[in-house]
Amino acid sequence: MKVLVPVKRVLDYNVKVRVKSDQSGVDLANVKMSMNPFDEISVEQAVRMQEAGTATETVVVSIGPDKAQETIRTALAMGMDRGIHVKTDEEVEPLAVAKILQAIVGEENPELVILGKQAIDDDSNQTGQMLGALLDWPQATFANTVEKDGNKLTVAREIDGGLQTIKVDLPAVITTDLRLNEPRYASLPNIMKAKRKEIAAKTPDDYGVDISPRLATLKVEEPAGRSAGVKVEDAAELVAKLKTEGVI
Amino acid sequence: MAILVVAEHDNQNIKDATHKTVTAALAMGSDVDVLVAGKGVKDVAAEAAKISGVRKVLACDHVSLKKQLAEAMQEVIVPLMDGYDAVLAPDTTTGKNFMPRIAAKLDVMQISSISGVEGADTFVRPIYAGNAMATVKSSDAKKVVTVRPTSFDAAGEDGSASVETIADPSGDIKSEFVSEELSKSDRPELTAAKIVISGGRGMGSGENFAIIEKVADKLGAAVGASRAAVDAGFVPNDYQVGQTGKVVAPELYIAVGISGAIQHLAGMKDSKIIVAINKDEDAPIFQVADYGWVADLFNAVPELEAELAKAGY
Ligand SMILES: Cc1cc2nc3c(=O)[nH]c(=O)nc-3n(C[C@H](O)[C@H](O)[C@H](O)COP(=O)(O)OP(=O)(O)OC[C@H]3O[C@@H](n4cnc5c(N)ncnc54)[C@H](O)[C@@H]3O)c2cc1C
Ligand SMILES: Nc1ncnc2c1ncn2[C@@H]1O[C@H](COP(=O)(O)O)[C@@H](O)[C@H]1O
Numbered sequence: 401m402k403v404l405v406p407v408k409r410v411l412d413y414n415v416k417v418r419v420k421s422d423q424s425g426v427d428l429a430n431v432k433m434s435m436n437p438f439d440e441i442s443v444e445q446a447v448r449m450q451e452a453g454t455a456t457e458t459v460v461v462s463i464g465p466d467k468a469q470e471t472i473r474t475a476l477a478m479g480m481d482r483g484i485h486v487k488t489d490e491e492v493e494p495l496a497v498a499k500i501l502q503a504i505v506g507e508e509n510p511e512l513v514i515l516g517k518q519a520i521d522d523d524s525n526q527t528g529q530m531l532g533a534l535l536d537w538p539q540a541t542f543a544n545t546v547e548k549d550g551n552k553l554t555v556a557r558e559i560d561g562g563l564q565t566i567k568v569d570l571p572a573v574i575t576t577d578l579r580l581n582e583p584r585y586a587s588l589p590n591i592m593k594a595k596r597k598e599i600a601a602k603t604p605d606d607y608g609v610d611i612s613p614r615l616a617t618l619k620v621e622e623p624a625g626r627s628a629g630v631k632v633e634d635a636a637e638l639v640a641k642l643k644t645e646g647v648i
Numbered sequence: 649m650a651i652l653v654v655a656e657h658d659n660q661n662i663k664d665a666t667h668k669t670v671t672a673a674l675a676m677g678s679d680v681d682v683l684v685a686g687k688g689v690k691d692v693a694a695e696a697a698k699i700s701g702v703r704k705v706l707a708c709d710h711v712s713l714k715k716q717l718a719e720a721m722q723e724v725i726v727p728l729m730d731g732y733d734a735v736l737a738p739d740t741t742t743g744k745n746f747m748p749r750i751a752a753k754l755d756v757m758q759i760s761s762i763s764g765v766e767g768a769d770t771f772v773r774p775i776y777a778g779n780a781m782a783t784v785k786s787s788d789a790k791k792v793v794t795v796r797p798t799s800f801d802a803a804g805e806d807g808s809a810s811v812e813t814i815a816d817p818s819g820d821i822k823s824e825f826v827s828e829e830l831s832k833s834d835r836p837e838l839t840a841a842k843i844v845i846s847g848g849r850g851m852g853s854g855e856n857f858a859i860i861e862k863v864a865d866k867l868g869a870a871v872g873a874s875r876a877a878v879d880a881g882f883v884p885n886d887y888q889v890g891q892t893g894k895v896v897a898p899e900l901y902i903a904v905g906i907s908g909a910i911q912h913l914a915g916m917k918d919s920k921i922i923v924a925i926n927k928d929e930d931a932p933i934f935q936v937a938d939y940g941w942v943a944d945l946f947n948a949v950p951e952l953e954a955e956l957a958k959a960g961y
Contacts, residue, residue: 413911417777417779419779419780426779493757494757495755495756495757495758520777520891521775523760525744526747526758526760527748529744529746529747529748529752532718533748533749538823539745539749539823540823541718554826557741558885559742560894561828562885563828563829563884564825564829566823566825567826568822568824569823572822572823613757614756614757614786614788615757616784617782617784618784621783622781623774623780623781626917626922628935628937629938630939631934631940631941631942632939632941633941635954636955638955639952639956639959642900642923645921645938647843647899647900647921648900648956648961
């Protein structure tokens with residue numbers, strides 16, 4: 401089974417977010433960028449499936465500027481076979497990402513696409529589900545465990561009430577949740593090896609996808625701030641304060 | 649404009665998130681219908697008909713909708729969209745699962761997890777774990793929107809809309825429900841509770857959560873957790889509060905042994921009053937806490953329980 405893993409380069413999750421003073425967006429100049437944490441989990445899942453003999457080939461794709469190649473290299477260093485870089489300096493919305501991925505699926509014919517459940521920059525949580533709909537494939541989102549049996553996947557999903565297990569026919573789309581696995585660190589020899597792996601250079605035009613945005617960002621602001629309150633010394637003081645506030 | 653709200657329910661009861669989504673819909677336009685899709689949903693549809701401001705309830709009763717899986721929901725909703733300008737659903741794991749499929753089929757960009765409605769095509773939504781608020785305007789003909797329930801008041805229940813049964817979903821569905829392991833609890837649901845008390849890595853073990861549960865029982869509170877506590881296996885995944893877990897905004901949020909990472913704050917910083925109990929006085933959680941108590945939680949939490957008992961809780 402061939403597996404395709406789309407990965408996004410995002411602001412590192414440890415970096416403090418700064419909103420630009422002209423309200424045009426978030427300041428991304430000279431800040432650390434990394435692979436979206438959920439996508440690391442997807443890469444790990446694909447590599448484990450290959451190690452287990454379930455996956456025969458693993459292909460990573462990223463849509464973004466030149467630097468997105470670094471993110472692809474990270475996935476290759478973790479063990480994936482080859483990459484596809486769809487180069488654009490524009491911000492690409494989930495719908496357009498899903499359309500590009502649909503075209504790539506058409507060319508590559510994977511049986512499984514593993515995406516992250518959400519990109520931690522736009523927090524959209526859409527792309528995998530959109531891809532599923534465009535391909536008319538079933539989906540198993542927020543995966544906690546994934547098992548292949550025959551031409552089906554059994555996936556336990558993290559839902560609001562607990563865990564839900566579903567079975568989907570292959571080909572399918574899955575999106576990963578935090579507890580699916582713990583992504584490995586790439587070893588130095590594997591980082592060296594990854595430098596020689598192939599990355600195909602593409603553009604959205606190659607796939608005939610119009611990436612013009614459907615949403616215009618009118619402004620981006622700081623959220624309403626909270627400030628530190630007071631310290632209490634003991635339970636009696638705390639309970640008294642909470643009673644005064646009327647919350648207990 | 650005509651707006652369809654997809655109800656959140658468990659085939660027995662309608663969830664409050666529906667009422668909140670109706671409020672968001674009414675801020676966009678006045679013709680708001682509610683879709684109740686499920687199995688054996690007669691009672692749920694009757695409850696939906698009572699929501700104030702609702703014009704009409706559409707009920708779809710079919711075995712394939714029992715768990716509201718994404719593909720079956722898509723089969724029901726997409727054909728209905730000829731008659732609507734917008735579709736809204738709460739951004740629960742159910743809504744998050746099926747809504748983007750509808751958007752893709754309609755060729756529109758979904759607007760996820762809105763916290764404000766500025767007009768029929770303009771919305772406010774948190775991005776970067778709530779560290780920035782974006783105001784976005786959609787140029788799509790139809791709007792597909794998921795709504796953050798904690799950001800809207802619940803619509804009232806003095807309505808009397810009519811209930812109309814609609815055709816069963818058709819189409820070939822390539823996924824099937826196998827089983828569910830739901831957390832059982834007599835405590836209120838995290839997202840609906842007026843008081844939430846959450847434990848973090850500082851709790852040390854799942855057994856130690858018992859001291860938090862005792863306080864929760866005194867206060868009628870729900871119990872939540874940080875990601876670290878879930879990852880360590882102290883509590884189930886559905887306890888997780890945060891950017892990638894549940895968003896809560898209770899009257900009172902008590903964080904115990906939680907450092908206050910931005911991903912956690914994203915899920916609780918809209919709470920009215922925040923209390924933090926942490927032995928590290930430099931823990932970032934204290935920067936958002938109205939009341940901070942620098943103490944060892946293994947002393948502080950039982951003390952709090954005893955004090956509440958003394959006060960008659
Ligand atoms: C993609 C991604 C998504 C994430 N999503 C979420 C999310 O949704 N929700 C979430 O919570 N996190 C999330 N995280 C994780 C987040 O970054 C933090 O790692 C996590 O919130 C830390 O949990 P914690 O505060 O319990 O643990 P720690 O940061 O380890 O803090 C433990 C605290 O307990 C205190 N403590 C220890 N012992 C005691 C004691 N005896 N008495 C009193 N205090 C004590 C310590 O002083 C410390 O402050 C996410 C991370 C990533 C990368
Ligand atoms: N520009 C991109 N390039 C490759 N994959 C992406 C891109 N944007 C989103 N994805 C994938 O879609 C997932 C969900 O993103 P989102 O829907 O934006 O929250 C991510 O975890 C990635 O797997």
